[in-house]
Amino acid sequence: MLLGIKSKKDLLSRHALIGFLAAILVYLFWLSRPELSFEPRLWRALGDSAFTFLFITLAIGPLSKLWKPSLWLLPWRRETGIWFALLALSHFLRVNDYAASVPEFQLPRLLGLIALFLTLLLAATSSDRAVNFLGISSWKWLHYSAYTIFYLTASHAAYFLFIRFPGSNWFRYSFLAMALIVFILQLSAFVKIVVQQKTKSWY
Numbered sequence: 001m002l003l004g005i006k007s008k009k010d011l012l013s014r015h016a017l018i019g020f021l022a023a024i025l026v027y028l029f030w031l032s033r034p035e036l037s038f039e040p041r042l043w044r045a046l047g048d049s050a051f052t053f054l055f056i057t058l059a060i061g062p063l064s065k066l067w068k069p070s071l072w073l074l075p076w077r078r079e080t081g082i083w084f085a086l087l088a089l090s091h092f093l094r095v096n097d098y099a100a101s102v103p104e105f106q107l108p109r110l111l112g113l114i115a116l117f118l119t120l121l122l123a124a125t126s127s128d129r130a131v132n133f134l135g136i137s138s139w140k141w142l143h144y145s146a147y148t149i150f151y152l153t154a155s156h157a158a159y160f161l162f163i164r165f166p167g168s169n170w171f172r173y174s175f176l177a178m179a180l181i182v183f184i185l186q187l188s189a190f191v192k193i194v195v196q197q198k199t200k201s202w203y
Ligand code: HEM
Pocket: 040, 043, 044, 045, 047, 048, 050, 051, 054, 088, 091, 092, 095, 096, 098, 099, 105, 109, 112, 113, 115, 116, 119, 153, 156, 157, 160, 161, 165, 169, 171
């Protein structure tokens, strides 16, 4: 969507703020697993932060439809989405060699790779210039794939959290809560729109 952010300085300070929050989140995830060695500790912290940023990005839209006071969050979706992409890319760069070396990981790895490819495509088209170039409807159509990314990523992470390494990761509960909240928000916003349209057509 066109945001019309005026200056480069404005854009940079918005990214600096969200980037700072992303760094804090990675650090908190890092702190939460002192028992792990450096690499798994880092790639898990990056993967979990990426998923959390994806959750925030996808929750903002339906939330603003359901609860007007949250409307101010809407223009921040672009920055949270771009930082989600950067976190997901860093997670991939750290973990890919390990993932490629384990035969049982190839299906969840493929899901992760497709999600990452779509993520980078959306990040590359997250600008007013891209909206103007593609046109609003084609841009919107492209960006609806954010939900495909969510379900691909959720399946990818669910494999590692519940099947491959069950019982050893506290993030399982937060992950489940976030996946459920996105689904419920999406469904509720849809129901609200249907009810509003029906009510309008009756009068
Ligand atoms: C949108 C892209 C991606 C997101 C959001 C994402 C997210 C996640 C999350 C949340 C976890 C669970 C971390 C934990 O155990 O706490 C995870 C695990 C993992 N991911 Fe990804 N991932 C993505 C892409 C990829 C890609 C492209 C690869 C490899 C090519 C990959 C490889 C792995 C591996 C091997 C694990 C298990 C790590 C471990 O348990 O030590 N991911 N990912």
